[in-house]
Amino acid sequence: MSSDAPVGARAPTGKTFFGHPRALSTLFLTEMWERFSFYGMRAILVLYLTAAVADGGLDLGESSANAVYGTYNAMVYLMALPGGWVADRLIGARRSVLWGGVVIAAGHYVMAVPTGWSVFAGMTLIVLGTGLLKPNISTMVGDLYERDSPRRDAGFSIFYMGINLGAFIAPLITGFLGEKINWHLGFGAAAIGMTFGVAQYVAGRRNLGDAGARPADPLLGADRRRALTRVGVAAAVLVAVLVVLLLTGWFTVDAVVNLLTVVTVLVTVGYFARILTDREISGTERSRMKAYVWLFVFAAAFWLIYDQAGSVLNIFAADRTDRNVAGFTFPASWLQSVNPILIIIGAPLAAWLWLRLGHRVSTPTKFAVGLVLNGLSFVLMAAAARAAVGGDLVSPWWLVAVYAIQVAGELSLSPVGLSATTKLAPVKYASQMLGLWFLATAVGDAIGGQVARLAQHWSQPTYFLTFGLASVVLGLAAVMFTRQIRALMAGIH
Template identity: 30%
Template sequence: MNTSSNDFFKDQVLGHPAGLFVLFFTEMWERFSYYGMRAILVIFLISTFDKGGWEWTTERAMGLYGTYTMGVYLTPVLGGLLADKLLGYRWAVIIGAFIMTLGHAAMALETELFLYIGLGCLIIGNGLFKPNMTSMISHLYKDHPEKKDGAYSIFYMGVNAGAFLGIMLCGYIGEKVSWSLGFGLAGIFMFFGMLQFYFTQNIFGQVGLSPTNKSLIKTDEVDHTPSNIIRDRMIVVFIFSIFTVFFWAAFEQAGGSMTIFAEKYTQRILEGNAGFSFKIIDAVLTILPLGIITYVLAKLFSKTFAKYSLGNIILSLSFIIIWGIVIWKVNREFTATETEVPATWFGILNSLFIIIFAPMFSKLWESKYNLPGAIKFGLGLILLGLGFGFLAFGAQSIVSGEDFVRVSMVWLVLAYLFHTLGELCLSPVGLSYVSKLVPAKWIGVMFGIYYLFIAMGNKLAGSMGGMIEKIANEYSLSTFFLIFTIVPIGMGILISALNPIIKKLMHGVR
């Protein structure tokens, strides 16, 4: 089947090609599996034997967490090359998804050997899957560049919808029912995502089917700027990359030390009106997003079911299962005599705040109030540091080893809010500036290098997060979070001060 670009844009769903939503749901289930597993990994490893955990030290658990998150940012470089030279984007996505499914299945067995095998599979599978999903969009929209921003916005919503549902459901089942089921649930939906993509892939025509070395860049788009200007712009990319390391080293505490803080030191048992109010809020936060996504699914069915019935049936089955789990969860919580907020629940706040605030930031960056790149980076780091400042303040009354001292959930909510605002200032901006500053023919390589710096930040996050008990014992838990307050704020001020130099080196790029 050979579908032209115009054919791809023929069937519309909510103003976008139906094929985009095939990618949307595939990515959604992959992010469901990734964030669902990540939410419970560290807390499972450090939990006591009587709670089904392995009683690892925090340092060992965070070290493994850092190595894993570093790996998932390193392998996409190789995955992209394999797709370009050998597999094609589609087969890279399918094989990657299958390997990740095997990884989740291995982790569900709960033995140390299969834990390492599982994480290895997830790292390799992610490397094949992640870069080639976004490459599919680039190729599908190459003749419609004016529609790319909207396409990536829709795709990004799929990312956050998957992260939101994965953390909420895998976290809940892992903590309150069974760790194995939590890990297994992540794998089940990764498998569904792979199947629905495989059986609906003809909607993309020939795009992504065969490997290609052809560049998407037209000859008139190649940068013919003199080399010394090119050099200056590359220096700016290097500067941004260094500051990115500091950002992610702190931000990725979300999967480690912040979850530990939630589990050990946050008051999560609610009584009376507070408990009932949380049950209502939790039910709404669970059902409403799923209802909206189901509506999108119904729209997709109306356009694609006749041609791609098997892929649609598989996708509908996944939603029937997810609705069953959601109804069971909500009913279980409303009939429970005690309201205990899962420690992993706070992880959903990042995705929730992104969905709420991303449109506002997008409009801000397109308005006359748009800020220079260095100032955006600085603001992102400062907001991140302020988020940890709330945790440092809230942890003042906590004495290491005395788990009976628990503080309000408000501190974690505020921390996640400021961290998300910081992420919106820095993360998408960094990627945007790499694409603007680097000559067109070098973009692929420089994105790989940029992700290398992010990988370094993730590894540092694990190493530094593993020091939480040591610092808390020698000084205090508040001191631990104060380090993550002072360093990002200091780096934010520094890069903001460098703005005049950076602006000069950018040679007119805005």
């Protein structure tokens, strides 16, 4: 491996998995089941929140439900930052993934309890567990390859296929159970999926070699005690803030959502400032981080639109599409499986394409393509919304076409972004940089949750067209700055 590989990383040798290290299969399956639980729950979350109490739901307004959905997604990815820190400084990526999976499973089991409070308590546990698992399992995938190997993008694309295999299966099961039988039964199916993931990870540990076995930059002695004290103080402050909100009557869904949105943006700004001013990173690493700021902004803008599939588009599927087939009205959440099945088909092609093209197409260019395609999907969605004006039900093929365009954009940006993050990361911030990558999703989702409120006040055609065109314009602007970003990347393609 190259000398600038993450500390302690060593790709295991022996049997291969689609021509890649065998360890990739263990990580592939772990991530598949974790995504099964995540997307299975997500597919029915907004529908449950907005369903009438008589139908077993919480009867929350669409505006607030969309904001809750966006903020929940944001918190899942925001917690990737402290999750990466725990791995880097305390217990290593391997144990972080294990404990994260256990906590996620516990959260889904809590959500399966048929009471109103269980959903929010369960989501809190899922947020904490995903923060430990999500960035660190991706770091372990990166540990299997040399930093600038062309096979790295291909490996991440295969790993990405595992993510979407779980995401495809999940809504078909949880959606039917939740919408047709009982919402909490759907949440329980997600819990069982995560349990399978944890069991598979434990069984496959022998394949992992040294990947993720040790912290990259461990805290020892007094430094460790000092850090843990600060964590305890921060947790106490958070609890105190929540108590104050509760006692003053400010502890409402909207107040908490707004507070967490602000926190997400402030954490992002603060974290970038910390890395860029760290005197322990080299000038080359600092230059690469400046390039990464651009990629981060592009990614956040991408997820702001893309992740509305589970909120605004999911409600559109439930209320505005004709889902009757041969007398059977299929669950609206089943349409959430369209996106991942298209990715399953497209991911191997993307892996082959990036390997074939090598370094001829740069990372910033791939990001620009993703933004343009994402924008065009919302332009098409504006046409679908116009067809539904007046209460007419439209064909679900409109949404299938929208998701197909988004998938093409996602395959241009998301797996490539994962790979670019591990390549551009300063050695000191290896796992934390994966957390920073997921923070782009957090920012996009947090702002997107607030933006989605506008869907209740603007006409739907105007809403989709406005943000679709904005994404197209940003993508074209990204093309103009490609040369400058590549220069800042200092030799990383």
